Amino acid sequence: MTFARPDPLSAPGTPSGTPSWISSARAEALEDAAFFSGAALCQLHLVLEREAVPLALLRDRLALRAAAACVAFSGRPERAAELRDAVHLLRPGDLPGPAGAMYLAWRRAVERPVSVKALARALPHVEASRIASWLDAGRGTPMTRAAMGLEAVWAEAPRADVTALILADAALAQALGWTHVVPLLAAGLTRADLRKRGEDLRMACHRALLTSAVDALRLSADLSRRAAHLKAVAPRLRARGAGEAVEMFLARDAVAPSSLPLPNRAARRLCDRLVDLGAVRELTGRDTFRFYGV
Numbered sequence: 001m002t003f004a005r006p007d008p009l010s011a012p013g014t015p016s017g018t019p020s021w022i023s024s025a026r027a028e029a030l031e032d033a034a035f036f037s038g039a040a041l042c043q044l045h046l047v048l049e050r051e052a053v054p055l056a057l058l059r060d061r062l063a064l065r066a067a068a069a070c071v072a073f074s075g076r077p078e079r080a081a082e083l084r085d086a087v088h089l090l091r092p093g094d095l096p097g098p099a100g101a102m103y104l105a106w107r108r109a110v111e112r113p114v115s116v117k118a119l120a121r122a123l124p125h126v127e128a129s130r131i132a133s134w135l136d137a138g139r140g141t142p143m144t145r146a147a148m149g150l151e152a153v154w155a156e157a158p159r160a161d162v163t164a165l166i167l168a169d170a171a172l173a174q175a176l177g178w179t180h181v182v183p184l185l186a187a188g189l190t191r192a193d194l195r196k197r198g199e200d201l202r203m204a205c206h207r208a209l210l211t212s213a214v215d216a217l218r219l220s221a222d223l224s225r226r227a228a229h230l231k232a233v234a235p236r237l238r239a240r241g242a243g244e245a246v247e248m249f250l251a252r253d254a255v256a257p258s259s260l261p262l263p264n265r266a267a268r269r270l271c272d273r274l275v276d277l278g279a280v281r282e283l284t285g286r287d288t289f290r291f292y293g294v
Contacts, residue, residue: 047220054294062183066165088254109169109181130156143172145174146169168185169183169185187211229278230294249294256291
């Protein structure tokens with residue numbers, strides 16, 4: 001007798017398919033926190049193997065969340081909308097500003113498979129040898145490796161929170177056998193957590209991973225449904241270059257019409273058509289300089 005493999009996106013539980021005993025967990029002891037965060041990561045691992053999940057889009061949207069968290073840690077006022085503007089409205093030769101630089105770092109960190117070279121591209125101000133050293137600083141379970149990576153960076157560069165969090169997520173991805181960085185820790189930690197060390201930091205990381213993994217599961221379920229609808233309506237698009245445009249929407253958090261492989265007027269018409277079909281959303285609420293996303 002054979003059994004069908006359970007589908008994490010349609011299994012009973014929360015809307016994401018996450019069992020309620022994971023999504024509602026409130027662990028007080030380190031051992032319990034480790035158990036629940038491990039269960040959430042296992043569930044996420046299964047989802048990341050599904051062909052239906054638009055992985056590049058999921059990583060890009062999680063990168064925006066991580067960047068917004070890092071900007072908040074730094075005390076700056078920019079939020080997701082301002083971060084999109086800071087990056088997507090850049091012209092050649094422009095500088096993104098401090099908040100935009102954080103967002104660019106996260107976006108570049110998730111674009112390519114995890115490697116020292118890819119991380120050096122995301123963190124050009126850090127020597128590759130230091131990145132390699134920090135990435136290998138941890139031993140033990142995936143979460144322990146991530147927490148030890150945080151401490152290794154902060155020991156040398158106490159204010160380098162973005163660098164520390166990117167490398168911690170990279171260490172976590174490597175330990176779990178994921179090909180790309182999946183931003184999880186930053187969005188789940190608090191500013192106070194960034195000053196913890198030792199067992200207190202590990203506890204904070206477990207709680208952060210539990211919260212962020214459950215959120216990522218919900219997001220992956222939502223994006224999978226939206227991506228399926230976009231693919232379903234794609235054959236109804238007649239514009240030349242529409243297929244390539246659809247692929248861009250399936251890989252990016254936000255797309256400006258000017259970045260599509262169509263003339264400006266045709267690109268705007270395509271975006272309006274996709275909005276009418278319910279396949280993408282206008283993200284800015286503006287009349288000009290609009291962005292669209294799944």
